[in-house]
Amino acid sequence: MTLTVTDLTITRGGIPVLEALSFVLEPGRALILRGPNGIGKTTLLRTLAGLQPPLVGKIEGAEDQIAYASHSDGLKPTLTVTENLIFWALVFGTDSIQPAIDAFALNELTDRHAGNLSAGQKRRLGLARMLVTGRPIWMLDEPTVSLDKDAVQMFADAVRAHLAQGGSALIATHIDLGLDGDILDVGANKAKPGPLDDFDGGFL
Amino acid sequence: MIALLLRDLKLAFRAGGGFGLGLAFFLIVTVMVPFAVGPQSSLLATIAAGVLWLGALLACLLSLDRLLALDWEDGSLDLLATAPLPLEAVVTVKALAHWLTTGLPLVLAAPILGVLLNLPVPGFFWLIVSLLVGTPALSVIGTFGAALTVGLKRGGLLLSLLVLPLYVPTLIFGAEVARRGAIGMETQTPLLMLAGITAATIALLPFASAAVLRINLR
Numbered sequence: 001m002t003l004t005v006t007d008l009t010i011t012r013g014g015i016p017v018l019e020a021l022s023f024v025l026e027p028g029r030a031l032i033l034r035g036p037n038g039i040g041k042t043t044l045l046r047t048l049a050g051l052q053p054p055l056v057g058k059i060e061g062a063e064d065q066i067a068y069a070s071h072s073d074g075l076k077p078t079l080t081v082t083e084n085l086i087f088w089a090l091v092f093g094t095d096s097i098q099p100a101i102d103a104f105a106l107n108e109l110t111d112r113h114a115g116n117l118s119a120g121q122k123r124r125l126g127l128a129r130m131l132v133t134g135r136p137i138w139m140l141d142e143p144t145v146s147l148d149k150d151a152v153q154m155f156a157d158a159v160r161a162h163l164a165q166g167g168s169a170l171i172a173t174h175i176d177l178g179l180d181g182d183i184l185d186v187g188a189n190k191a192k193p194g195p196l197d198d199f200d201g202g203f204l
Numbered sequence: 205m206i207a208l209l210l211r212d213l214k215l216a217f218r219a220g221g222g223f224g225l226g227l228a229f230f231l232i233v234t235v236m237v238p239f240a241v242g243p244q245s246s247l248l249a250t251i252a253a254g255v256l257w258l259g260a261l262l263a264c265l266l267s268l269d270r271l272l273a274l275d276w277e278d279g280s281l282d283l284l285a286t287a288p289l290p291l292e293a294v295v296t297v298k299a300l301a302h303w304l305t306t307g308l309p310l311v312l313a314a315p316i317l318g319v320l321l322n323l324p325v326p327g328f329f330w331l332i333v334s335l336l337v338g339t340p341a342l343s344v345i346g347t348f349g350a351a352l353t354v355g356l357k358r359g360g361l362l363l364s365l366l367v368l369p370l371y372v373p374t375l376i377f378g379a380e381v382a383r384r385g386a387i388g389m390e391t392q393t394p395l396l397m398l399a400g401i402t403a404a405t406i407a408l409l410p411f412a413s414a415a416v417l418r419i420n421l422r
Contacts, residue, residue, distance in 0.1 A: 049286045052422040068286045072279030076211070078218035083211075090207030091287045129283075 001065045001136050002026055003168065005048070008057035009191065012043045016055060016191035023184055025168050027136065030159060030181030033172040039186055041172040042071070045139045048170070067135035069143060073126025077115025081106055081125055084114050085132055092133045100131035103158045104151075119146040127155055131162075138162060138169040144177070152177065205293050208284075212301035222270055226263035226306040227313055233259040234317040245322045252321035253331060253382035259317075260310045260335060261375055264342040265367065267306050269360040271298060271350040272417070281354070285421055291414035299340075299347040299410070307339035323386060330385020334398060338378035341402040344409050345370045351413040355420045373401050 003025040010018050017040030025031050033041050047054050049068035075084050085097040101107055104124040109117065114125060123146050130138050138159070144152050156177045159169050170184075171177070216223040237255050238248060275281040284294050314335055315328050323331065349367035353359035380394040 046282075046422075051282060051285055064288060066286060068283065070279050070282050072282075074278055074280035074283040076215055076278070076280070078215060079211070083214070087207055087211045088283075088287075091284070091289060093288065133287075 001061050001168075003048070003062055003065070003137055003170075004058075004060040006058045006060075008044075008047070008059065009055040010040060010043050010047045010052075011055050012040060017043055018186055018189045019056075019191040021057070021186060021189045025137065025170060027166045027168050028163050030163055030169045030171060030179050032177070032179070032181045032183045033170060033186065034174070034183055035186040039190060041186065042141055044186065045141050045170065045172060046070075049139050062137070065135055066137045066139055067130050067133040068139045068141075069126060069130055070141050071145070073122050074129070075114040075122055075125060078113060080111050080113055081117070082110045084125060085128060088129050089132045092135070094132060094134040097128075097132055100128040103131055103161070104128040104154055120148055120151055123147055124151055124154070127158070131158065136167045138167065138171075140169065140171045140173075142172060142174075144173060144175055205289065205297050208289065208294065208297045209301055212298065213304060216301065216305040222267055223305050224309075226267050227309045229266050230259045230263040230310055230313060231317065233262065234320060237321065248322040249324055249386070252318060252323040253327055253386050254379045255321060256314050256318060256323070256331060257334070257338075257375060257379040257382060260314065260339065261342060261371055263310055264306055264339065264346060265364060265371075267302065268346040268350050268367065269353075269363050271302055271347060272354045273350070273359070276354050281417075282421060285418070291417055292410045295347050295351060295413040295417065296410045298350075299343045299413075302347065303340050303343040307335075307343050311335040311339060326388055327382060327386025330391055331382045334378045334381035334385070334395065337381075337395065337402055338374050338398050341374045341398075341405045342371060344402075344405045345374075348409045348413045348416070351417045351420065354417065374398065377401065 006022050008021040009016050023031065033044070035041055045068065046052055048059060048062055049066050050062065082097070085100060089095065089097050101110060104127060106124060106128060109121060114122065117125065127143055143155060147155065156179060159179060162169060234255060241247060241251070272281065275284065285291060311332060314331055318328055318331055346367055349363045352366060353363045356362060377394045377398040381391050381398060384391045384394065
């Protein structure tokens, strides 16, 4: 499924942060999202995932295709690793969680409660959820935070395998994952600040 | 949907899940009332139905701020919103899970606590019926309140203020069914009103809850 974004303007807290953004994400391709802090990378991912509407512009091919991973992993501390993954597998209507457990080396942790995992292990579990969703387009927001070198490699391998199967990925990250992906630098699309005086005469 | 229901039930029963919180509160309130108002059994018999209903309502209120806030804090609400489940189904399941872990135990405990308050014998049946019909509305309205306040830190106070007025019709008609039943009067009219309120809230409020949740998740 090709994701096409045309002339997009997105807002955070009602204020435009990025404007005139257009790109195409083809199946089998990865797009690395870059830009300084606060430019609106997270807002862009949330908009594409359908959590908020864009101000202007069109997003095509996103409906029910996107698996979104935010800063937080959405884990339940009192459920075990397996229970957390099975829950998402059932919600997304997929059947197997074993490939996800293998891909992120969670085999030894399956019966541990998610609350007892370290930050890096939690992140691995959160990323394993992406495999379980079975969705073709991955949207990842800073996926490598708190991962060690080996885990970053695991993650890069998982993304490569996903791309090889015809999936695609949009990844906001500051480190080099060694992926063969195009770079989308949104720094140039920073929205021009509007007039500060928003006094509405009609209000009186 | 069943997966979400089972997960919520499992979370409620595990450590820190808050199951039993409402029940314990209900128990404390009803046990304390005779100490506060004095031991005259005739007085207790008069107020028993109302006290039991008020206790059940406040016990329901107590667990509302965890209903969606926990899922919001750990990010799973965002993920659920991007999942194939419609948000309407998510909030309906959440309300059902809340009722099963809070409302239903209250219904089952109410007759036992009725003995402590000297509830007249014919009142037991009507107390159970009125709670069984009325408490689902409390969970559904509560879910709406929780959806309204989901992004707020320490939104519990605002949640209570928003939800309590909406609880009033259910309280009036529910307590009226139990009171009339206890003194042997005809209960059809308040029971139909109570059932009507519950049916209307279940039919309409999940859509409202999902809509405000979508706005709050932006």
